[in-house]
Amino acid sequence: MEPSSPTPSAAPPRLLDRVRQEIRLRHYSLRTEQAYVDWVRRFVLFHDKRHPRDMGVVEVEAFLSYLAVERRVSASTQNQAKSALLFLYKAVLEQDLPWLGEIVQAKKGRRLPVVLTQREVRDLLQQLNGTMWLVCSLLYGTGMRLLEGLRLRVKDVEFERREIVVREGKGNKDRVTVLPENLLLPLREQLQRAQAVHRRDLEAGFGEVWLPDALAAKYPRAARAWGWQYVFPGNARSIDPRSGSERRHHLLESSVQRALAAAAHGAGISKPCSPHVRIYSPPVS
Structure with missing residues (x-):
């Protein structure tokens, strides 16, 4: 009698699913989950679908600088993207990025309230x-x-x-x-x-x-x-x-x-x- 072939292990979760899982483990809000997942997706697409584990601080700096210089996003929007990517590397990929001090920051203008x-x-x-x-x-x-x-x-x-x-x-x-x-x-x-x-x-x-x-x-x-x-x-x-x-x-x-x-x-x-x-x-x- 031939031995039965081993049952193939389940495929590892995809990157965005892992991001969602880690966010839910920390009981973050659904709005935060949606925003972080969206920023991770944009980051991957910006770098021609390279996996984030094959990238690092240089690619993160390039993406955030692009948001500030090319897209001219607000400072709060850029900070949200930065938080999402730091969460990706620290909580999901378990990699510590060095301090991102060289990033071009979007200038936060002072506006009078309506x-x-x-x-x-x-x-x-x-x-x-x-x-x-x-x-x-x-x-x-x-x-x-x-x-x-x-x-x-x-x-x-x-x-x-x-x-x-x-x-x-x-x-x-x-x-x-x-x-x-x-x-x-x-x-x-x-x-x-x-x-x-x-x-x-x-x-x-x-x-x-x-x-x-x-x-x-x-x-x-x-x-x-x-x-x-x-x-x-x-x-x-x-x-x-x-x-x-x-x-x-x-x-x-x-x-x-x-x-x-x-x-x-x-x-x-x-x-x-x-x-x-x-x-x-x-x-x-």
Whole structure:
């Protein structure tokens, strides 16, 4: 009887899959994963599809200098690309690159912020209605950033104390901001609509929301709990690109940005408006 041939070992994971794996092991956000994978792909294509293990600091410097000199990207964009490539070499390929001091840095210009007057904000909000009006009113009334507002969970709205708890804000810090009195009733009505959506999802066999990995493991039932649902749920369920689970995410940033741009046009505001612009407050005499 002839001995059986050994079972061939599984093929090693491809480079980009290894990048994703290492990012997920460190519980980085999906947005960071997408950005890092994209920069690694661009780096490989820039060097005619050579494998990064056959390249090093010279090739990294050439790519980052190209971004600064030829593409004229912003300093923050170049820094993101640099972080992605350093992660690739240190965490994925386990190679230490020397200090990249010779890289041509994209110059970070100083810009004055766009500031809207209180009248302009009123005119802007008058062009909006429904959910978009409430989202933008919250952003301008509380000082939250766009993603902070869209990621707001039901449990973090404190009606009695008129507070909103912002979780994992800038710098991965929590903070508390004031909930404007004129938004109490509209926000309660929004929660009623969101709860109706959540009930329908539960009846259809869904109803889970994304939770950070540690929380999802520690509290497996929390993903279906009402308190963890988004205040502004999306219009449809979608497939989580990491787990493959069908869930309802929050509203998309782009939908709010488009609505705000259309409102600015309707209000005749020529300044570039975004959810992050500041509101002018006259000095107190």
